[in-house]
Amino acid sequence: MSARDEILARVREALAPAEVGSPAAEVGSGGAEVGPGYRTASGLDEDALVELLVDRLLDYRARVEVVTSDGLAEAIRTRLEGKRFVAPDGLPTSWLHPSLAEGRVTDSREAPVDVVRLDELDAVVTSSAVSIAETGTIVLDGSPDQGRRAISLVPDHHVCVVPVQTIVGIVPEGFARLDPTRPLTLISGPSATSDIELERVEGVHGPRTLDVIIAR
Amino acid sequence: MSTVNLGLPRFPSGGPPRGFGNISATEPFPKAAHRELGNAQLRANLGHATHTIRDKRLRVVSELPDWEALREAGSAIKTEAMTRLPELLTQFEEQFTARGGTVHWARDAAEANRIVEELIRATGETEVVKVKSMATQEIGLNEYLDERGIAAFETDLAELIVQLGHDKPSHILVPAIHKNRTEIRDIFLEEMPDVDPELTDEPRRLAMAARAHLRKKFLSAKVAISGANFGIAETGTLGVVESEGNGRMCLTLPETLITVMGIEKVLPRAQDLEVFMQLLPRSSTGERMNPYTSLWTGATPGDGPQNVHVVLLDNGRTRALADQHGRSALHCIRCSACMNVCPVYERTGGHAYGSTYPGPIGAILSPLLTGVEAEENSSLPYASSLCGACFDACPVKINIPEILVYLRGEDVSGGTTGRRRRSLPSQMDLALGAASWALSSGDRLGLLEKGLPVARALAGRDEKISRLPGLGAGWTQSRDVPAPPSESFRNWWRKREKEAEKGTHE
Numbered sequence: 116m117s118a119r120d121e122i123l124a125r126v127r128e129a130l131a132p133a134e135v136g137s138p139a140a141e142v143g144s145g146g147a148e149v150g151p152g153y154r155t156a157s158g159l160d161e162d163a164l165v166e167l168l169v170d171r172l173l174d175y176r177a178r179v180e181v182v183t184s185d186g187l188a189e190a191i192r193t194r195l196e197g198k199r200f201v202a203p204d205g206l207p208t209s210w211l212h213p214s215l216a217e218g219r220v221t222d223s224r225e226a227p228v229d230v231v232r233l234d235e236l237d238a239v240v241t242s243s244a245v246s247i248a249e250t251g252t253i254v255l256d257g258s259p260d261q262g263r264r265a266i267s268l269v270p271d272h273h274v275c276v277v278p279v280q281t282i283v284g285i286v287p288e289g290f291a292r293l294d295p296t297r298p299l300t301l302i303s304g305p306s307a308t309s310d311i312e313l314e315r316v317e318g319v320h321g322p323r324t325l326d327v328i329i330a331r
Numbered sequence: 332m333s334t335v336n337l338g339l340p341r342f343p344s345g346g347p348p349r350g351f352g353n354i355s356a357t358e359p360f361p362k363a364a365h366r367e368l369g370n371a372q373l374r375a376n377l378g379h380a381t382h383t384i385r386d387k388r389l390r391v392v393s394e395l396p397d398w399e400a401l402r403e404a405g406s407a408i409k410t411e412a413m414t415r416l417p418e419l420l421t422q423f424e425e426q427f428t429a430r431g432g433t434v435h436w437a438r439d440a441a442e443a444n445r446i447v448e449e450l451i452r453a454t455g456e457t458e459v460v461k462v463k464s465m466a467t468q469e470i471g472l473n474e475y476l477d478e479r480g481i482a483a484f485e486t487d488l489a490e491l492i493v494q495l496g497h498d499k500p501s502h503i504l505v506p507a508i509h510k511n512r513t514e515i516r517d518i519f520l521e522e523m524p525d526v527d528p529e530l531t532d533e534p535r536r537l538a539m540a541a542r543a544h545l546r547k548k549f550l551s552a553k554v555a556i557s558g559a560n561f562g563i564a565e566t567g568t569l570g571v572v573e574s575e576g577n578g579r580m581c582l583t584l585p586e587t588l589i590t591v592m593g594i595e596k597v598l599p600r601a602q603d604l605e606v607f608m609q610l611l612p613r614s615s616t617g618e619r620m621n622p623y624t625s626l627w628t629g630a631t632p633g634d635g636p637q638n639v640h641v642v643l644l645d646n647g648r649t650r651a652l653a654d655q656h657g658r659s660a661l662h663c664i665r666c667s668a669c670m671n672v673c674p675v676y677e678r679t680g681g682h683a684y685g686s687t688y689p690g691p692i693g694a695i696l697s698p699l700l701t702g703v704e705a706e707e708n709s710s711l712p713y714a715s716s717l718c719g720a721c722f723d724a725c726p727v728k729i730n731i732p733e734i735l736v737y738l739r740g741e742d743v744s745g746g747t748t749g750r751r752r753r754s755l756p757s758q759m760d761l762a763l764g765a766a767s768w769a770l771s772s773g774d775r776l777g778l779l780e781k782g783l784p785v786a787r788a789l790a791g792r793d794e795k796i797s798r799l800p801g802l803g804a805g806w807t808q809s810r811d812v813p814a815p816p817s818e819s820f821r822n823w824w825r826k827r828e829k830e831a832e833k834g835t836h837e
Contacts, residue, residue, distance in 0.1 A: 118436040119424075122594065122645045125347040126416045129653035152400035153606070171619065224633025230550050230584055250612075250620035263634045264583040264625075268576065269550075287605040295568045295601035296430065296628040298635060301608075303620035306576040310489035310505055311512050311534040313380040313387075315616075319488060319538050320545065321576025321623060 157284020164248045164282045171251025175304025176317050177325040187330045188212050194274050200238040201266050205259020222266045238272035246282045247289040256297040273322040279331035350647020350700040352440035352470045356685030356707040360714045363683040373680050376511045384671045387617025404606045405727040409662035419564040419597045426567025430629025432639040439646045440470035446642050454587050456554045462581045463487035464558025465665055466591045469687045486577035488541050495522035501681030504615050504667035509680050555581035559592040565600045568628040572621050582625045588636035593644050595661040610726035614666035647700030656737045657699045662727045663692050669721035691721035695734045703741050712738035758802035780819040790814030
């Protein structure tokens with residue numbers, strides 16, 4: 116018998132005969148009709164969402180600025196001026212001030228920047244798919260304005276734009292907006308570790324500076 | 332399949348076979364604990380770390396108004412996943428395969444190790460980077476590969492500390508919890524080739540040293556090995572929850588990714604992540620959310636590893652599943668909250684448990700995976716005061732104390748061929764028989780109580796008995812028995828009643 120068939124047979128044997136197909140097997144799956152007992156919506160308005168997200172990001176020691184969409188290009192320029200940075204090819208061109216053209220390297224799935232080259236760059240700028248205010252979590256899903264996973268990982272400084280309409284209140288609202296089959300990266304603050312005496316220290320292998328610009 | 336009787340009541344002629352690997356105690360827990368307790372530095376490190384994390388966990392858990400509802404949901408989803416396991420595993424396989432991944436099945440540790448070795452050999456590489464993974468720790472993958480000329484580099488900071496220190500993990504979340512910052516600095520100075528000799532013991536400096544040490548490895552690695560926190564049956568998605576970014580490095584940069592996942596990690600729906608991604612971070616590191624979580628589904632063209640494999644591991648899990656009283660131990664999401672609150676773990680540390688899985692969850696999981704009679708695992712269910720703190724802390728509400736008591740019962744009653752089955756009645760049998768005789772009759776008890784003053788005299792002037800004979804010696808090894816009172820409660824009560832009666836007549 117193949118390992119697959121044997122393991123599946125063992126599982127069936129372990130569960131047999133009482134449980135398989137019995138009402139007990141339906142526990143949990145019937146929950147959808149009555150709704151889960153936990154919160155599925157926060158009910159927060161835009162101001163409250165932004166305020167909560169900023170608070171949580173600062174708690175993780177990320178840098179945060181809230182700008183109007185008119186001020187976004189300027190906010191990005193002040194962070195990347197004079198630096199060599201990578202941007203995904205789908206990033207809106209209006210976000211990047213012409214003065215940044217010299218330091219810019221463009222990455223795409225079709226023309227990926229080599230990882231050693233990425234390591235030599237100072238920064239990366241991306242958009243984001245969803246942000247969860249309550250946990251201070253920003254999700255990248257590999258869309259063209261966010262790019263391949265490697266580009267937001269290897270450079271040491273991540274400038275991440277959060278469009279205000281992508282902010283939700285709590286975790287269930289966040290997952291409801293995401294497609295799980297896309298490559299997802301949930302980011303909550305800069306890289307950190309609690310491995311030494313269980314105290315949090317920011318900055319290990321991922322970007323040591325997380326620079327969030329919330330655009331409303 | 333062998334037909335050795337393993338003593339499980341539901342499988343009189345066998346049942347699913349036991350697991351192997353680093354899931355067995357090699358010496359009885361009391362003996363190991365006694366040795367570890369002698370290490371004052373270890374106790375100080377553990378006390379500091381477990382108390383830090385307890386406070387953090389309580390703070391972030393109390394923030395959520397629906398924490399109890401989330402625990403209920405987590406428990407219900409896991410129960411559902413276990414009862415639907417055959418269907419969910421095949422669904423996961425279908426989905427993962429449809430999206431460009433390859434699924435492998437491993438009956439036990441040895442088979443999983445062989446599969447991983449063959450997959451690495453097929454790439455022609457002799458070096459791999461690793462994300463921290465309990466499953467690969469359980470099957471002893473690093474040692475297996477090392478013996479065959481393949482170097483596996485641990486990239487999680489704590490795993491790196493353990494690996495560089497030629498040590499063993501002592502905690503499932505923070506494997507180097509038994510080391511303090513100064514000890515870690517000394518390991519780095521000794522074992523990292525190009526470390527700054529001026530390295531201080533400041534945690535930030537130590538983390539930077541690890542970053543520099545591993546950077547080149549990440550950038551050049553062709554093969555990575557990971558575990559998985561979840562596997563989603565509905566979509567074939569795998570997930571790794573981490574902090575440092577070493578996980579992202581391993582899951583993103585290499586060409587080949589091999590994931591070893593226990594079969595119990597499968598969840599029915601992607602939506603279930605909304606529950607576990609709230610329960611897990613708050614319970615493990617005491618954060619609202621861990622810094623990084625990666626979810627991937629097979630291979631994504633142009634982004635990340637294109638040669639993607641998953642090894643689905645049994646290694647005793649079906650054995651645990653077959654045990655109706657113990658199977659909920661498989662609901663464990665490896666958060667480590669139970670060890671952080673355990674008064675026994677806090678004092679003995681993780682090494683005393685022998686297994687990859689220490690603490691309260693390990694005390695039930697290890698014997699369930701191997702059978703309580705295997706090696707020295709029969710002593711693990713006794714590594715608890717049954718205070719119940721682990722049950723309260725468990726995000727999926729595993730009733731650890733109840734399973735501990737059940738496993739103690741299994742140990743005492745044993746199987747018909749179990750190691751602990753004796754043909755002669757044991758001291759425990761005799762003592763319990765005598766207690767049953769005495770306690771079933773008031774007259775018999777009264778008779779025995781007349782002996783109390785004698786026992787009191789034996790206790791001596793300090794009113795303590797510090798050494799009992801026979802079976803009692805185990806009890807007095809680490810505690811004194813207070814001298815018995817000079818008379819029994821029942822005697823005292825009778826006298827009191829009489830005097831009260833006298834009082835009312837006067």
